[in-house]
Amino acid sequence: MTKRILFLFNHDAAHQAAHIAGIAGELALHAPTVQVVVACGVEAIRHKVAEIIPAAAHDRIEWRMLDLPTAEQRLLAPINKVAPVLRVARLYRHLDLFRRVDLVVSTERTCLRVRRRLGAAGPRFAYVPHGSGDRNVAYHPELAQFDLMLLSGPKLVDEMVRHGITTADKCRVIGYPKFDTIDPAVRKRFFDNDRPVFLYNPHFDPHLSSWYGMGEAVMDFFLAHRDYNLIVAPHVMLFRKRLHYSLEYRTAKLRPDIADRFRAADNILIDVDGPNLFDMSYTMAADVYIGDVSSQVYEFLLHRGACYFLDPNGKPADGVTERYEFWRNGEVLYGPAELAERIPHWRESAALHRAEQDRLFAYTMDHRAGETSVARGAAALEAFVEGR
Numbered sequence: 523m524t525k526r527i528l529f530l531f532n533h534d535a536a537h538q539a540a541h542i543a544g545i546a547g548e549l550a551l552h553a554p555t556v557q558v559v560v561a562c563g564v565e566a567i568r569h570k571v572a573e574i575i576p577a578a579a580h581d582r583i584e585w586r587m588l589d590l591p592t593a594e595q596r597l598l599a600p601i602n603k604v605a606p607v608l609r610v611a612r613l614y615r616h617l618d619l620f621r622r623v624d625l626v627v628s629t630e631r632t633c634l635r636v637r638r639r640l641g642a643a644g645p646r647f648a649y650v651p652h653g654s655g656d657r658n659v660a661y662h663p664e665l666a667q668f669d670l671m672l673l674s675g676p677k678l679v680d681e682m683v684r685h686g687i688t689t690a691d692k693c694r695v696i697g698y699p700k701f702d703t704i705d706p707a708v709r710k711r712f713f714d715n716d717r718p719v720f721l722y723n724p725h726f727d728p729h730l731s732s733w734y735g736m737g738e739a740v741m742d743f744f745l746a747h748r749d750y751n752l753i754v755a756p757h758v759m760l761f762r763k764r765l766h767y768s769l770e771y772r773t774a775k776l777r778p779d780i781a782d783r784f785r786a787a788d789n790i791l792i793d794v795d796g797p798n799l800f801d802m803s804y805t806m807a808a809d810v811y812i813g814d815v816s817s818q819v820y821e822f823l824l825h826r827g828a829c830y831f832l833d834p835n836g837k838p839a840d841g842v843t844e845r846y847e848f849w850r851n852g853e854v855l856y857g858p859a860e861l862a863e864r865i866p867h868w869r870e871s872a873a874l875h876r877a878e879q880d881r882l883f884a885y886t887m888d889h890r891a892g893e894t895s896v897a898r899g900a901a902a903l904e905a906f907v908e909g910r
């Protein structure tokens with residue numbers, strides 16, 4: 523009997539697509555007893571998913587758009603700038619689609635509203651994180667409602683169990699599917715010189731991101747030091763909204779814009795919404811990573827390098843500077859002045875932290891040469907729906 527597995531891409535941007543699209547394509551090509559359904563919230567995401575999935579698999583997939591009536595779309599669009607109401611509305615509008623599948627695969631928790639609405643009449647749910655970070659949000663209590671978790675490495679299994687979210691028998695370690703979408707030997711060149719390339723990758727959370735209080739000063743340093751190149755590639759959601767509100771920390775801030783002097787600099791590349799934000803082009807091209815709380819640091823660490831983490835909340839009173847385990851991959855700094863002081867020593871910093879990076883990468887990413895994560899993920903999902 524054919525089982526229907528729905529891969530849900532219900533977001534406003536395409537940054538999560540590469541975490542599960544490849545698994546969908548693998549199932550469509552190699553699991554004859556599975557009908558793959560791909561459901562997308564917006565057309566731009568559908569295009570990105572179609573790019574990732576092999577063309578040979580397209581005709582074997584049932585493609586669905588989670589469309590809303592025009593009037594409802596227009597009504598909710600202004601509110602969506604503050605809260606993800608469009609995502610929720612799409613789910614409720616298409617409950618009949620979810621009733622007709624056996625399993626939903628998602629990279630976020632919003633889909634669990636379907637589970638709560640449909641109850642026993644609905645499908646089961648599998649979770650694939652869109653990253654491998656260490657923030658509290660990565661281990662939210664709501665994740666306990668998933669039936670199966672496909673995780674990048676043993677760290678995530680250990681932490682899911684430690685937080686009481688799930689048990690080890692409901693977890694499958696598959697590696698990081700996004701790595702299957704790139705050639706790790708290819709590093710694009712974004713500057714016509716051989717100067718070191720720094721990547722600044724601030725998050726959007728108004729409490730945790732360095733962008734609001736430090737972003738301009740970081741760019742000013744590179745404006746004044748043309749012997750370095752800088753790529754400014756924030757989390758794509760940072761520039762999707764002007765006002766950001768953190769549900770976790772109950773904090774709101776207006777996002778500062780980018781001054782023209784930075785856009786005009788020949789040693790600074792700024793990208794807030796381009797396709798290179800989604801395909802690891804920048805993390806692969808950089809020699810040095812500057813960030814705060816984004817787990818994209820592990821994508822950068824596929825080839826290792828110096829890491830600097832900017833903590834906008836100051837040095838903790840308890841003296842613990844590594845608020846998150848991934849901050850052990852580099853140096854934690856508390857302002858642009860400290861960063862400016864450390865940048866000239868980036869090579870020494872990279873060498874100093876190499877052993878810890880090797881340990882944390884192996885613990886976080888079960889990356890195996892010659893064995894793809896999408897194949898491991900597809901096998902796990904096929905076995906699950908068939909009761910094996």
